[in-house]
Amino acid sequence: MTVDDVDASRAQGYGLLAHLLIRPPSAALLRQLSSVRGDPTPWGQALGELAQAAADTDPRQAEREYNRIFIGLNRGELVPYASFYLTGFLQDRPLVEVRADMARLGVARSADVVEPEDHIAALLETMAGLIDGRFGKPAQVQEQHDFFRRRLKSWAPDFFRDLTEAKSAVFYRPVGTLGGLLMEIEDNAFALVD
Numbered sequence: 001m002t003v004d005d006v007d008a009s010r011a012q013g014y015g016l017l018a019h020l021l022i023r024p025p026s027a028a029l030l031r032q033l034s035s036v037r038g039d040p041t042p043w044g045q046a047l048g049e050l051a052q053a054a055a056d057t058d059p060r061q062a063e064r065e066y067n068r069i070f071i072g073l074n075r076g077e078l079v080p081y082a083s084f085y086l087t088g089f090l091q092d093r094p095l096v097e098v099r100a101d102m103a104r105l106g107v108a109r110s111a112d113v114v115e116p117e118d119h120i121a122a123l124l125e126t127m128a129g130l131i132d133g134r135f136g137k138p139a140q141v142q143e144q145h146d147f148f149r150r151r152l153k154s155w156a157p158d159f160f161r162d163l164t165e166a167k168s169a170v171f172y173r174p175v176g177t178l179g180g181l182l183m184e185i186e187d188n189a190f191a192l193v194d
Contacts, residue, residue, distance in 0.1 A: 003132050011132035013182050014124045020175050021080060022121035024066035030054045043181055049174035057171045068168040077166045078159065082118035085155035094118050098151055102126065105147070107135050120159055123151050145190040157183045 003011070019025075025033070034055035038048025057065075070076040079085070083092040095118040102108070102117055107126055109117055116122075130139040130147060139147075160183060163169060163176030 003138055007131050007138070010186070011128040013178070014128035014131065017175065017179050017182065018121040018124035018128060020172075021070075021124065022115070022119070024059065024063040025054070025057075025171075027059045030057060030059060030062065043178075043185070046174055046177045046181055050178060053171045053174050062171050065168055065171055069163070069166050069172055077168055078162055080120040080159065081116065082120075082123065082151065082155055083116075085159060091116060098123070101147060101151065105130070105135065105139070105143075118151075120156065123156070127152065141190075141193055145193065148186055148190060152183065153187060 019029070031054075034051050036047050036051040036054075038044040038046070038051065068076065069078055070080055079090070081090055082094040082098065083090055086092075086094045095116050098118045105126075107129065109122070113122070127144070127148060129135040130144045132138060157180060160176045160179035163179065164173050166172065166176075169176065
């Protein structure tokens with residue numbers, strides 16, 4: 001099965017968000033992002049806002065912001081784990097369920113990754129892989145929908161909204177906007193195949 005342009009774009013959107021949420025952006029990524037041109041669509045406008053934020057941010061600022069939002073001294077402003085959003089606790093039932101899904105799908109955590117599998121970036125990366133086949137072959141639309149519904153739809157929109165509202169968010173505000181839009185677009189598109 002080949003990946004068409006629409007699915008390639010979907011996978012790129014998921015992959016970009018995963019990359020931005022697992023670690024602060026590098027100088028090279030900030031330069032790349034700053035050259036992105038938006039368009040009048042909501043997605044294009046959010047990309048334009050991200051490009052402007054990238055142009056206005058240096059890597060040290062991005063790292064400080066990332067740490068304030070996601071790490072903190074005791075805890076960051078946001079806790080980017082499904083378990084926390086869904087139960088209020090880390091490493092709870094949602095993590096166990098994600099691990100079972102990933103095992104069923106043949107997706108294994110990379111040896112150099114320390115974050116639990118219910119981290120928002122891991123779930124976004126998994127969606128990208130299901131779409132573009134980076135874990136073997138592209139998953140059928142129903143399998144993508146099932147993973148999205150079970151692992152993202154129930155909490156990721158809230159996470160992305162919270163990211164847009166985080167006190168420390170400057171660069172990450174448009175990341176939250178993009179994530180929220182992607183969740184909305186995907187939810188609406190999957191509704192068409194139900």
